[in-house]
Amino acid sequence: MTTTTSPRTSAEEPAPVSIGDRLVGDGQPVYVIGEIGLNHNGDVEIARRLIDVAAAAGAQAVKFQKRTPEISTPADMRDVRRETPWGEMSYLDYRYRVEFEREEYEKVAAHAADRGLQWFASPWDVPSVAFLEDLDVPTHKVASASVTDHELLRALADTGKPIILSTGMSTLEEIDAAVGILGTDGLVMLHATSTYPLPPEEANLRTIETLRARYGVPVGYSGHERGLQISLAAVALGAVAVERHITLDRTMWGSDQASSLEPTGLEHLVRDIRILEKAMGDGTKRVFEGELKPRARLRRVDSLASAGAPAGASVGA
Structure with a gap:
């Protein structure tokens, strides 16, 4: 990746980024990511069912989280006792209990491929980067919590893979430093606010344009809110990707379940994103075919008809 350390100043449109066989960026279908994370609770069958949910809804990818527990678990937390469904x-020990290893991820990868989905993960430590590279993921995701982990970012930059960078809980200065390591070639940013669940007043969706203007890369949205409205508004404001946590049932055990979308919610989100894509248009003001009969019936003076303008003609930019 090409390294940059200074904010962007030109107004040119960011070029799309290739993630495997898909393009993510302006002018492309919104790239919808079903964030499975740890909502599988260490069960491959639940992961398979969540992949099925994402595929049935029309998502393009599913995302997991990959940790090396003895590295990524804070030392002062390791021996803390916790009640879990397994006692x-x-x-x-809980971190190990819910962590997938190679055998589980090979099953996940095969099932995602069978359902026509890409899969990747957020590595939380350097060994996890190598683990995911060995499984040949098409991209890596930087979790918001890892924006300031420069050792991890350098390992990700060294892969040469496209990178998806979440920006929750981060200042612009921290993001500048991360971009200085990752570069902007092959970089997709996701605006995010790391409050679970996200209250509307903290969504700050206009940051999508702030990030696009500052870094000159495609910008999407990673949401932790309840409902669909904020994610749909992000698309209307130009988000090129949308990531949402998904679950089979919000009452399942796990810290992310309550702020996740159930199958019907994800289905409705993808449906409404595709409607929005059609509705946004190209910004050119014109008279559409469907308006001609109402126009002929309702207008007393018709300048188009008197000028002989063709149907659907532009009447000003």
Whole structure:
């Protein structure tokens, strides 16, 4: 990737980024990511069912999280006792209990491919980058919590893969430093606010344009809100990708379940995104075919008809 350390100043449109066989950016279909994360609770069958949910809804990708527990678990948390569906255990043992290893991810990868979906993950430590590279993921996702982990960012930059960077809980200066390591070639940013669940007053969706103007890369949205309205508004404001946590049932055990979309919610989100894509148009003011009969019936003076303008003609930019 090409390294840049200064904010962008030109007004040119960001070029789309290739993620495997898909283009993500302006003029392309919104790239919808079903964030499975740890909502599989360490169960491959639940992961398969969530992949099925994403495929049935029309998403393009599913995302997981990959950790090396002894590295990514804070030392002061490792021995803390925790009640889980599998009984009381230390937090470190719990992290191992819900973590997929190679055998599980090979099954996940095969099922995602069968359903026509891309899959990738957020690595939380350097060994996890190598783990995911060995499985040949098409991209890597930087979690908002990892924006300031420069060792991890350097390992990701060294892969040469496109990178999706979430920007929650981060200042512009912290994002500048991350971009200085990752570069902008092959970079997609996701505007995010890391409050779970997200209250509307913290969504700050106009930041989508702030990030696009500053860094000159495609910008999407990663949402943690309840409902669909904020994610749809992000698309209307130009988000080129939308990531939402998904679950089979919001009452399932796990910290992300309550702010996740159930199958019907994801289906409705993708449906409404595709409607919005059609509705946004190209910004040229014109008279459409469907307006001609109402115009002929309702207008007493018709300048188009008197000028002999063709149907659908532009009447000003």
